[in-house]
Amino acid sequence: MLLENHFPEDVRVRQEAYKLVEYGYQVTVLAQLSEKGQARKELVNGVTVYRIPLLEIFAKSAPANSLPGKIYRKLLSTIGYLAEYAYFTSACFVYSCYILFKEGFDAIHLHNPPNTPFVVGAFFRLLGKKFVFDHHDLAPELYLSRVGRREGGLVYRALMLEEKLCLRSANLVISTNESYQQIAIQRGGKYPENVFVVRNGPDLSRAMFQPVPPDPQLQAMGKKILVYLGVMGPQDGVDYLVRALKELRDTLGRNDFYCLIIGKGESVAGLKQLAAELGLNDSLRFTGFVPTADLVRYLSSADICLDPNPSSPLNDVSTWVKVLEYMAFAKPVVSFDLKETRTSAGKAALYVEPNNELAYAKAIAALMDDPARREAMGRFGRERLEKQLSWAHVSRNLIIAYDRLFGHPERITTPGAGPHL
Known part of the structure; x- marks a missing residue:
């Protein structure tokens, strides 16, 4: 190889x-x-x-x-x-x-x-x-x-x-x-x-896909925890996510959220600058690369997981590993409506018009206010992996x-x- x-x-x-x-x-x-x-x-x-x-x-x-x-x-x-x-x-x-x-x-x-x-x-x-x-x-x-x-x-x-x-x-x-x-x-x-x-199917037999108790510090905030996990390059859409969080706070009047952005990539410096310019530093944190134990704890703490990949020639036909990893932790996902994301996640994700940051923010807010829906979406995603899309199957x-x-x-x-x- x-x-x-x-x-x-x-x-x-x-x-x-x-x-x-x-x-x-x-x-x-x-x-x-x-x-x-x-x-x-x-x-x-x-x-x-x-x-x-x-x-x-x-x-x-x-x-x-x-x-x-x-x-x-x-x-x-x-x-x-x-x-x-x-x-x-x-x-x-x-x-x-x-x-x-x-x-x-x-x-x-x-x-x-x-x-x-x-x-x-x-x-x-x-x-x-x-x-x-x-x-x-x-x-x-x-x-x-x-x-x-x-x-x-x-x-x-x-x-x-x-x-x-x-x-x-x-x-x-x-x-x-x-x-x-x-x-x-x-x-x-x-x-x-x-x-x-x-397909890129998570190996559910690995310890990293077994949820653990939530992070005490995140829990103590009393806010809904949003999590992004993945590479941050120009095509990955994390800038859409940051601007959507501004819409969530300023347009929709929500301050009851905190977002962890986990990973690294060539766009991180620019994304941090964008977040600072939008006054979001108190509402999010760029963690950089984290050890597996911390990653598992953060994903276990998430109320909603985020897939902000925008519509583009590449993203329209690609499958994102992070979406499947969110599903492994039985977490609901907010995503732009892209063909292969819908094929993988099905009812585990809430889809919005591609590249529409306000619509993305509204979808986050809707799930923040609906714990029963979050639980049902997460359960569907985990079961979908167990029955069809885990590495044991694919x-x-x-x-x-x-x-x-x-x-x-x-x-x-x-x-x-x-x-x-």
């Missing part, structure tokens, strides 16, 4: 690797060396992990206020990403050659982003190896979402070409939902039987895909959650 992220910290890749080991496959992961002093090579739960030293060229989140400064930062950021992707792709090739001669392997499994290491998979496919592409993100739509456009240009067309080459060079494609599956078929020209949906398709890829007798006859949720 090729992963430009940390292992075993990356949840989806960790769960897939462990599941394949459980079913008798030998798995090696090439991942990034984190800043925590991880070993360059180690065995993790039966998975052999090689870690590639991290290369970061230019800070991607340094703020700039002037137009020339923004252009300069954008240029440096672009150069940095291109250099880092080229380095990671080259390193994957070198490490893969080493592993082939030292240990041998039968398949390359690429987790994007980035897409560039597809050249490694394509090369080894020429040598008779299988190539599996795990389609986590849509690079063309991500680009449009980050630059605030609905239509393409030169960069967009280049990303579309890269994606098409990536999809077509793979023996098998794994998609995170049906929207991505259709993109693989329509844009990538894949046969439907070679595209499998493996991971079946991963094993079906691999068994078919290698011509093994199928050991699982009931597929995981598919188009008919």
Whole structure:
């Protein structure tokens, strides 16, 4: 497996690797060396992990206020990403050659982003190896979402070409939902039987998905606790959330709430500045990254969980792990009405017109005043995971895909959650 992220910290890749080991496959992961002093090579739960030293060229989140400064930062950021992707792709090739001669392997499994290491998979496919592409993100739509456009240009067309080459060079494609599956078929020209949906399902057997008593300090506030959990980049909509909280306070006259915004990302500095400008510092807190025990306690304390992803070319077709994690804690969710969010959450979420901050605030207020509805929505979400969308269910398709890829007798006859949720 090729992963430009940390292992075993990356949840989806960790769960897939462990599941394949459980079913008798030998798995090696090439991942990034984190800043925590991880070993360059180690065995993790039966998975052999090689870690590639991290290369970061230019800070991607340094703020700039002037137009020339923004252009300069954008240029440096672009150069940095291109250099880092080229380095990671080259390193994957070198490490893969080493592993082939030292240990041998039968398949390359690429987790994007980035897409560039597809050249490694394509090369080894020429040598008779299988190539599996795990389609986590849509690079063309991500680009449009980050630059605030609905239509393409030169960069967009280049990303579309890269994606098409990536999809077509793979023996098998794994998609995170049906929207991505259709993109693989329509844009990538894949046969439907070679595209499998493996959703991002929480592993409910893990201790982190077992609720604990609420945080005493939060409880002592006597307010409704709102929680956002996730990455904070330009496309993630946390700015919509902050402005919606202003509407909740100023337009709807509510002061009986406190919001925890948990996570990190390149937009955090700008979001903190926005919250300060709107006078919200007494109503919310940016926690940054928190240990698992604190995360579980905060989610257990939540009255309402928030998914502010706005409508955009990427968000309209993507599934958000945080929504499923909210459901694991039996929490009601407020979300903009996006196709894949509705597919995942169903009646566990209250949906409002996309990108309408006042409507979002009104939905929060409505749930704040209706504890019975909150409880019913949360119960529905937890049961939906237990019956259909937990990792125990959705991971079946991963094993079906691999068994078919290698011509093994199928050991699982009931597929995981598919188009008919």
